Amino acid sequence: MMLINDKTSAELISVAHEMADAARAAILPFFRTTSLNTENKLDDGFDPVTVADRAAEEAMREVLTKRRPQDGVLGEEFGAQEGTSGLTWVLDPIDGTRGFISGTPTWGVLIAASDETGPVLGVVDQPYIGERFFGGFGIAERSGPHGAMPLKTKDTSELFDAILFTTFPEVGTPDERAAFERVSENAQLTRYGMDCYAYALVAAGQVDLVIEAGLNAYDIQGPIGVIQAAGGVVTDWEGNPAHEGGRVLAAANAEIHAKALEILRKS
Structure with missing residues (x-):
């Protein structure tokens, strides 16, 4: 570093x-x-x-x-x-x-x-x-x-209380969409189509989760910097660093991140 x-x-x-x-x-x-x-x-x-x-x-x-x-x-x-x-x-x-x-x-x-x-x-x-x-x-x-x-992220701890965003309803491959939908089925509310603004809303304490796939480094590095500074967590779907892009899970806090990650890892 x-x-x-x-x-x-x-x-x-x-x-x-x-x-x-x-x-x-x-x-x-x-x-x-x-x-x-x-x-x-x-x-x-x-x-x-x-x-x-x-x-x-x-x-x-x-x-x-x-x-x-x-x-x-x-x-x-x-x-x-x-x-x-x-x-x-x-x-x-x-x-x-x-x-x-x-x-x-x-x-x-x-x-x-x-x-x-x-x-x-x-x-x-x-x-x-x-x-x-x-x-x-x-x-x-x-x-x-x-x-x-x-900016301060939310402290939501349960998926059934969570607001989840993604940009495209298809998310990625059929398997990636299925994984997203498993998380969505457990969330309180799922919304679509916000691009980078959804990540900003995680940092602002409005949204709990953003899940996407097929990202490039330039799609996610700005949001990572903002969300992490506000108290959130951003990784790939295996819990590894996400700054090179790919499949991304952005979460308001470590607890809600862990619960969404457990579901995504089953893909």
Whole structure:
């Protein structure tokens, strides 16, 4: 694990917020506009990308070039760039592009600064609402329409009291969907389609569980940083670190995590 002093941590926090601000400014002119052009990145299926995705990542990379050129970068749209500092910024300029092109405010900008063990800070930013979730270096806070307030996850201990989210009803493979549905059958409420915003709601103490499969590193590292800072737990479906993506279980606390994990492991 990389050792980060107070001066460096303050700089990283400042850079993360500057990148989120830059991404907001790049994205918002395109949101809910009739002229937005969408491209499909897949020959078989639908994985949309827009000019807003690319503009936001370019804006964040410009901030890093100016302020932290020694760091590596991994972004969804422009790939990996090696650094020399031991830190890598992991960027998803618009997580939830399907929601973005549909006009829903559930997409977000994801930012993480990570070392070899995973995120040391994370940001989930929703530009249209003006809501930002930040976690790292002893800080867990949300800012937005209601002002600034601390983030703290729920203390729900029983699955029958839990609120569960996932983005796609199909979740992943048929086996992965079956595993998700076993957890869902034991939960109080299951909801769909929130993309990264569901993870932010775990950190905010609104949601107990998010279960997904087929994620990339840039889909999950920002949320990991925020949720862990707020007191939650994020692993894969075997209880291992999830910062490389794959099958992810995000939970409000260790107790509810253990109960959901026991069911998922039966897949």
